[in-house]
Amino acid sequence: MSMTERMPERHETLPASVRRERIQRLVDERGFVRVSELRDTFTVSAVTARADLDALVEAGTLTRVHGGAMPVRSGFLPGRTDREPSFEESLEASVIPKQQIGELAAALVQSGQSVILDVGTTTLAVARALAARTDLTDVVIITNGLSIALELEPTIPRFTVIVTGGSLRPLQHSLVEPMAGAVLRSVHADVAFIGCNGVDAEHGVTNINLPEAGVKSLMLAAARRVVVVAAASKLGQAHLGTIGPLTAFDTLVTDAAATPAQLAPLREVGLVIVKPE
Secondary structure (H helix, E strand, O other), X not given: OXXXXXXXXXXXXXXXXXXXXXXXXXXHHHOOEEHHHHHHHHOOOHHHHHHHHHHHHHOOOEEEEXXXXXXXXXXXXXXXXXXXXXXXXXXXXXXXXXHHHHHHHHOOOOOOOEEEEOOOHHHHHHHHHHHHOOOOOOEEEXXXXXXXXXXXHHHOOOXXXXXXXXXXXXXXXXXXXXXXXXXXXXXXXXXXXXXXXXEEOOOEEEEOOHHHHHHHHHHHHOXXXXXXXXXXXXXXXXXXXXXXXXXXXXXXXXXOOOOHHHHHHHXXXXXXXXXXX
């Protein structure tokens, strides 16, 4: 075998069509890929990586989201509620409402408290608002969200950040069972902030994904006070995985778009409502 035959293939010499075929396979396998990952994997510039993604989007096989791309889901129609959006898709949506919720939720935390912070983009807004509160010290935050842990890393040592461990779900960058429960069953926090896909007076607080719903239920049992954080669009919705009945929650933090008609049945079961004035 010649020296040329033994040399590894250099990705920058691949024809664009071959590179894009491999990118498509990579996205299909992982469910999401970042521009930076493509740049490093294929030894190309970020401009070339974005051009490859744009070409696949134009071909109808990928959907561009913040920082990268994900596969086109067959049968997906805008506005449907039976499909779990990726973390990156959710990050792009309802930015202002999530900021409102994050600031109101963070205002409920005091120095010296322990906090469970669920995975999700709304709870990521809570994490950012907590980090911005320079008056807070000695706060312990337990999370199953990798994005949230990284967001809070600059707050160390003012905050202590504990990651639950568990099996990684790439779609949400979340940690679920097995093993996530080992940490959650061994703690009792002052307050838990739990995200969801639906809040309904009859069906309680629910989530599309069953493994994440199971971890959220463990969080519910591991805190003295439990706060559900949900945008107005999730009120009145119900999904497959039950997290808990409304009576198991103390407070709902929502955004300014929540209407009196949406909130009235939630108040009737004793849920305290916090929303912007």
